[in-house]
Amino acid sequence: MIYETTITILPEEEKNKTLLESKVLKQLNIKNKKDVNAFVLKKKSIDARKGKIKFHLRYAVYVGENPEQEKFIPKWKNIENKKTVVVVGSGPAGLFAGLQLLESGIKPIIVERGSRTSKRKVDIAKISTTGIVDANSNYCFGEGGAGTFSDGKLFTRSNKRGDISKILSIFNYHGADEKILSDAHPHIGSDKLPKIINNMIDTIINFGGEVYFDKICTDLILEKDEQNNFFAKGIVCVDSKEKNNEQKIFADAVILATGHSATDIYKMLYDVSIKNNLDVSKILEEKTFAVGVRVEHPRTVIDKIQYHGKERTENLGAAEYRLTTQVDERGVYSFCMCPGGLVVPSSSSKEEIVVNGMSPSSRNSKWSNAAIVVEVRPEDAKQILKENKIDNKDNLLSSLNFRTYLEKLTYQNGEGIKAPAQKLVDFLEGRQTKSFPETSYTPGLISSRLDLWFPDFIKTRLQKAFKKFNENMKGFICEDAILIASETRTSTPVRILRDKETLQSPVIQNLFPAGEGSGYSGGIVSSAMDGENIAKKIGES
Numbered sequence: 414m415i416y417e418t419t420i421t422i423l424p425e426e427e428k429n430k431t432l433l434e435s436k437v438l439k440q441l442n443i444k445n446k447k448d449v450n451a452f453v454l455k456k457k458s459i460d461a462r463k464g465k466i467k468f469h470l471r472y473a474v475y476v477g478e479n480p481e482q483e484k485f486i487p488k489w490k491n492i493e494n495k496k497t498v499v500v501v502g503s504g505p506a507g508l509f510a511g512l513q514l515l516e517s518g519i520k521p522i523i524v525e526r527g528s529r530t531s532k533r534k535v536d537i538a539k540i541s542t543t544g545i546v547d548a549n550s551n552y553c554f555g556e557g558g559a560g561t562f563s564d565g566k567l568f569t570r571s572n573k574r575g576d577i578s579k580i581l582s583i584f585n586y587h588g589a590d591e592k593i594l595s596d597a598h599p600h601i602g603s604d605k606l607p608k609i610i611n612n613m614i615d616t617i618i619n620f621g622g623e624v625y626f627d628k629i630c631t632d633l634i635l636e637k638d639e640q641n642n643f644f645a646k647g648i649v650c651v652d653s654k655e656k657n658n659e660q661k662i663f664a665d666a667v668i669l670a671t672g673h674s675a676t677d678i679y680k681m682l683y684d685v686s687i688k689n690n691l692d693v694s695k696i697l698e699e700k701t702f703a704v705g706v707r708v709e710h711p712r713t714v715i716d717k718i719q720y721h722g723k724e725r726t727e728n729l730g731a732a733e734y735r736l737t738t739q740v741d742e743r744g745v746y747s748f749c750m751c752p753g754g755l756v757v758p759s760s761s762s763k764e765e766i767v768v769n770g771m772s773p774s775s776r777n778s779k780w781s782n783a784a785i786v787v788e789v790r791p792e793d794a795k796q797i798l799k800e801n802k803i804d805n806k807d808n809l810l811s812s813l814n815f816r817t818y819l820e821k822l823t824y825q826n827g828e829g830i831k832a833p834a835q836k837l838v839d840f841l842e843g844r845q846t847k848s849f850p851e852t853s854y855t856p857g858l859i860s861s862r863l864d865l866w867f868p869d870f871i872k873t874r875l876q877k878a879f880k881k882f883n884e885n886m887k888g889f890i891c892e893d894a895i896l897i898a899s900e901t902r903t904s905t906p907v908r909i910l911r912d913k914e915t916l917q918s919p920v921i922q923n924l925f926p927a928g929e930g931s932g933y934s935g936g937i938v939s940s941a942m943d944g945e946n947i948a949k950k951i952g953e954s
């Protein structure tokens with residue numbers, strides 16, 4: 414029999430194995446410990462709600478059974494050459510699609526515009542030291558996609574979309590700590606992720622898949638039948654650096670897992686539809702997304718608020734928070750909170766500033782940060798473009814054009830890659846910041862009146878929301894909190910449409926939009942599950 418039970422303990426009791434096991438046995442009324450083959454921790458969550466911090470631990474207790482039978486066993490097969498699928502992008506959606514294709518013996522050919530993690534690390538360091546952004550090798554583009562140099566939070570609410578535990582097990586199989594299998598809010602950390610991603614790529618290659626780095630997909634190879642139906646037959650790509658050496662890769666299907674920073678891919682699809690007289694409104698659709706700022710506090714400030722005046726102890730991780738409210742009919746919320754983390758320059762082309770957050774596995778930096786973003790609807794984007802007389806011929810891409818506008822506006826208010834910033838108290842009072850507390854943003858900050866140049870509809874909502882957040886988290890508004898601009902890549906502003914049943918584009922057969930860039934997922938785990946689901950669909954056909 415396998416029994417499950419949850420015990421509640423104090424953080425300092427966590428390492429006392431004998432105590433934990435005796436609590437579990439008592440709760441299950443099992444008299445003799447010898448009857449138990451194994452105690453397996455299934456879930457650990459922290460409860461800091463009522464003044465006292467507690468851990469809830471859910472255990473599976475094996476009596477007369479063996480936990481081995483629950484272990485993840487990979488089902489990857491050597492390819493049988495029956496089908497080939499080009500996967501554009503090696504982010505979580507592309508990688509997990511690749512692995513899933515191997516389960517059906519189908520050959521994935523992954524084409525990635527960015528570089529391997531070893532070179533990418535150098536390019537990322539250069540952003541801070543020289544201010545130069547390599548348009549194909551940066552925080553967003555390269556081996557493992559946007560998730561590689563991230564916090565590696567593996568938490569998702571999309572549990573209906575697929576098997577989360579399989580995704581976590583695959584990360585664990587490739588080197589992630591087994592704690593991710595039981596933590597309620599699992600995370601890997603930016604120091605560990607690159608190696609894990611390298612291992613996944615090795616698995617794909619070892620089973621017969623092909624992976625090409627520094628190659629950028631620039632077009633689709635399409636074929637038309639007599640009934641005017643269009644089929645994707647492969648892709649056209651060029652070397653990312655020289656932009657030459659055009660190559661065609663033919664395949665039975667194309668998975669487009671290019672993430673939401675690939676502005677050129679949305680434009681390519683727009684052009685493909687115009688060129689082939691296809692109904693573009695059946696290929697792309699504008700969607701609501703969110704933009705705002707990153708707020709950074711000293712970690713101790715957030716720990717003390719969340720842990721009721723206490724600083725974190727050895728047994729407690731850096732404190733997390735999640736904030737959400739409605740202001741004037743738009744959602745305002747925290748996103749991608751990085752406890753003990755760093756704010757990073759995640760621009761993916763020149764003359765734009767985009768910030769994001771990441772944490773090392775130990776989450777032990779001196780700061781905690783999060784995006785605080787305001788919902789932007791297509792009509793808001795159109796309005797702002799109109800007010801600012803921005804060319805917006807292709808109405809379907811207004812939200813994307815607005816994102817670009819804000820990223821460039823941020824650049825104009827910064828200095829090189831130094832980000833425009835304002836202390837939170839000054840943002841609320843409408844003052845120039847005279848000096849900043851220490852920040853984790855290594856390229857540096859430029860004092861800027863965000864309250865003057867941020868689009869009014871975002872600024873006023875942010876100001877109201879911060880005051881509301883401070884009611885729930887007293888001390889959130891404080892002298893040491895800094896706002897760093899701009900956070901624009903929380904989700905895609907454009908959806909690449911697909912049929913609910915077949916998961917293919919409704920007008921281009923065998924074209925499978927996947928992951929965050931398609932608008933059907935957000936975050937590492939849900940994008941990974943989306944890639945898996947698409948590959949399963951291809952395997953079934």
Ligand SMILES: Cc1cc2nc3c(=O)[nH]c(=O)nc-3n(C[C@H](O)[C@H](O)[C@H](O)COP(=O)(O)OP(=O)(O)OC[C@H]3O[C@@H](n4cnc5c(N)ncnc54)[C@H](O)[C@@H]3O)c2cc1C
Pocket residue numbers: 501502503504505506507524525526527552553554555556557558559560561562563564565566567568628629630631670671672673674675678749757759769770771927928929930935936937938940941
């Ligand atoms: C700094 C940072 C921290 C983050 N932290 C977290 C976190 O802690 N937890 C979380 O869940 N999410 C986090 N995210 C978001 C997460 O990384 C994304 O949701 C996820 O990576 C999306 O997966 P994807 O495969 O759909 O796309 P991506 O990861 O964006 O991958 C797309 C890939 O396609 C490639 N590509 C694009 N265009 C082309 C082309 N034309 N030809 C060839 N290749 C192309 C890109 O180079 C990229 O590698 C973070 C993101 C960033 C930037």
